[in-house]
Amino acid sequence: MYCPQFCNVQTGSWRKYHGILVQDIFAKAKKRNQLNAGKTTRNAKEANFDKQKGLRKINIKCIPERMIYDVTDTGRKYGYGVRGSTTNVELVFHTDNAFAVRVPDYVGLLCRYPAKSGGLSRFCSLYTVHERMEARYPAELRRLYQPMHFDRQAEHAEGAAKTSFAPFFSWSGSKLRCRANSSLVRKGYQVHGSEMDAGLVDALRAVDDVTSSADLWIEAPLERGQVQYLNNHELGHYRSEFEDGDDPATKRHLYRLWHRSEGGVNYDG
Numbered sequence: 686m687y688c689p690q691f692c693n694v695q696t697g698s699w700r701k702y703h704g705i706l707v708q709d710i711f712a713k714a715k716k717r718n719q720l721n722a723g724k725t726t727r728n729a730k731e732a733n734f735d736k737q738k739g740l741r742k743i744n745i746k747c748i749p750e751r752m753i754y755d756v757t758d759t760g761r762k763y764g765y766g767v768r769g770s771t772t773n774v775e776l777v778f779h780t781d782n783a784f785a786v787r788v789p790d791y792v793g794l795l796c797r798y799p800a801k802s803g804g805l806s807r808f809c810s811l812y813t814v815h816e817r818m819e820a821r822y823p824a825e826l827r828r829l830y831q832p833m834h835f836d837r838q839a840e841h842a843e844g845a846a847k848t849s850f851a852p853f854f855s856w857s858g859s860k861l862r863c864r865a866n867s868s869l870v871r872k873g874y875q876v877h878g879s880e881m882d883a884g885l886v887d888a889l890r891a892v893d894d895v896t897s898s899a900d901l902w903i904e905a906p907l908e909r910g911q912v913q914y915l916n917n918h919e920l921g922h923y924r925s926e927f928e929d930g931d932d933p934a935t936k937r938h939l940y941r942l943w944h945r946s947e948g949g950v951n952y953d954g
C-alpha cells in the first residue's frame with residue numbers, strides 16, 4: 686500500500702506520519718459504517734438492509750416535478766407543456782401555479798445569477814386589482830367569480846384532465862384567494878378545445894388593462910444571493926423578458942420553492 690501522507694512505506698508499518706495513524710482513519714470509517722457501503726447504499730446499515738431476504742421493490746411513479754425547482758431558460762420554446770419559468774419570455778402578472786388543485790400559499794425564490802439584461806420583477810396587491818376591477822369593470826369582475834378553464838401545462842397524471850376549472854377570484858373568510866393568470870386561461874380554452882364566452886373575453890381584457898397601470902406595482906430587482914418571498918394569494922408578480930450573457934455557467938438561474946400550510950406533500954397538494 687502506498688500512502689505517502691499517512692504511513693511509512695519504507696518500513697511498511699502502520700506508523701504515525703504527519704501526526705495521523707492510518708488505523709485511526711479506518712477505525713473512524715468503520716465507526717461511521719462506511720466500509721461495507723455498496724454501489725447504491727451509503728453505509729453498512731443500508732447495505733445490510735438491502736441484503737435482507739424477501740424484500741420487494743416498489744417503483745414509485747409521480748408527476749415529474751422537483752421540490753426545489755430551477756427557474757432558468759432551457760432554450761425551449763414557450764408553449765404547451767413548456768412553462769414560462771423554463772424560458773426567457775415575459776410573464777404577465779400572475780399567481781404561481783394558478784391552475785393547481787391547491788394553489789401554493791407562498792413562493793420563495795433564491796437568485797443564483799440574475800440575467801445580463803431584463804428579468805425584472807414587479808409586484809402588485811391583488812386586493813388593489815380587485816378594487817380597481819370593482820370600480821371600473823364591475824360586470825367583468827362578476828365573470829371572474831365564475832369558473833373558467835386553466836391550462837395545466839401538462840403537469841398532471843397521465844390521462845387526467847388537461848385543464849382545471851376554477852374561478853379567478855374567491856374568498857376564504859376575509860382573505861382574497863386568486864388564481865391570476867389571464868394567459869393560462871386563454872391557453873386553457875385552446876387546450877380544452879372550446880370557445881371562451883364573450884363575458885370571459887372581456888373580463889380577461891379588463892384584468893390585463895388594470896394590471897398594465899404603472900402606478901399599480903413596485904419593481905424590485907433580484908440580485909445574486911438575494912431571497913424573495915411572496916404571499917401567493919394576495920400578491921401578483923410579473924417578470925420581464927430577459928437576455929443571458931455568453932457564459933452558460935452564469936446564466937439567469939433562480940431556485941424556487943412553493944409552500945402550502947395545508948394538504949399533502951405532493952405536487953397537487
Ligand SMILES: [Fe+2]
Pocket residue numbers: 779780781922
Ligand atoms: Fe411566478
